[in-house]
Amino acid sequence: MGIVETQAIVLQTYKLADADKIVLCMTERAGLVRGVARGARRLKSKFGASLEPFTLIQLTFFEKETRELVTIRGAEIIKSYFDAIGNAQAFGGLVYLLELVKEFALPNQADEKLFKMLRACVDFLARNPLEVNAVSAYSELWTLKLAGFLPDLKSCGVCGIRLDDSYQGRRFISHEGVLWCDTCTKAGSQPLGGEAYLLLSSTRRTGPKEWAEQFSEAGVESRLVVSETARRLVRRALEREPRSVRASATQR
Numbered sequence: 001m002g003i004v005e006t007q008a009i010v011l012q013t014y015k016l017a018d019a020d021k022i023v024l025c026m027t028e029r030a031g032l033v034r035g036v037a038r039g040a041r042r043l044k045s046k047f048g049a050s051l052e053p054f055t056l057i058q059l060t061f062f063e064k065e066t067r068e069l070v071t072i073r074g075a076e077i078i079k080s081y082f083d084a085i086g087n088a089q090a091f092g093g094l095v096y097l098l099e100l101v102k103e104f105a106l107p108n109q110a111d112e113k114l115f116k117m118l119r120a121c122v123d124f125l126a127r128n129p130l131e132v133n134a135v136s137a138y139s140e141l142w143t144l145k146l147a148g149f150l151p152d153l154k155s156c157g158v159c160g161i162r163l164d165d166s167y168q169g170r171r172f173i174s175h176e177g178v179l180w181c182d183t184c185t186k187a188g189s190q191p192l193g194g195e196a197y198l199l200l201s202s203t204r205r206t207g208p209k210e211w212a213e214q215f216s217e218a219g220v221e222s223r224l225v226v227s228e229t230a231r232r233l234v235r236r237a238l239e240r241e242p243r244s245v246r247a248s249a250t251q252r
């Protein structure tokens, strides 16, 4: 409570009254924060261009225990990703990233790991728009993991045998994303090659750049299995298709 200073990424803004803005941010120290920025839509606002989506800012806000909305006192741009918005691929990926964070972050609960993942992915994607598929899968696996929706990838979901790097048999993945060993696998499961397994289980150990490199070096089949698995798990967790994915599909 009181004055909070933290790094933040602006996720969304809404108009409020004549001159104000409501801003939704993912912050480093306070998780998802929704605040009012008084006068932010005036031509000579003290906030300048800092409260635009995808901007990394140093945010100062005032929080009252009884209010859900905080009051934004100040915002300084650390890095603007305005240029990336002009690139259709980067923009689509950024919108999806923000949706994932908005859906999976718990309100008013600090989640430094989720913030750092978002900051790293926005930065990497803005500079490498062609890596949009890799960044989408990477951020899906990360958010699922942090929100507790990623199944255990270290052992068989039936018998519990270790399926990590030392496992010699074939691995399979069920429609629900549960891993099965060679013995426990059932009809309808998908074989999961070593390459795809490594990609699925290594997001926590690698940053987006390194992971995207591994992803682009992997075979088509592996990339497809990883992307499909990550998306299917997101759909299951949300109990629907992500909105930005649905929107981009209808545009096509």
Ligand SMILES: [Zn+2]
Residues within 6 Å of the ligand: 156, 157, 158, 159, 160, 161, 180, 181, 182, 183, 184, 185
């Ligand atoms: Zn088993």
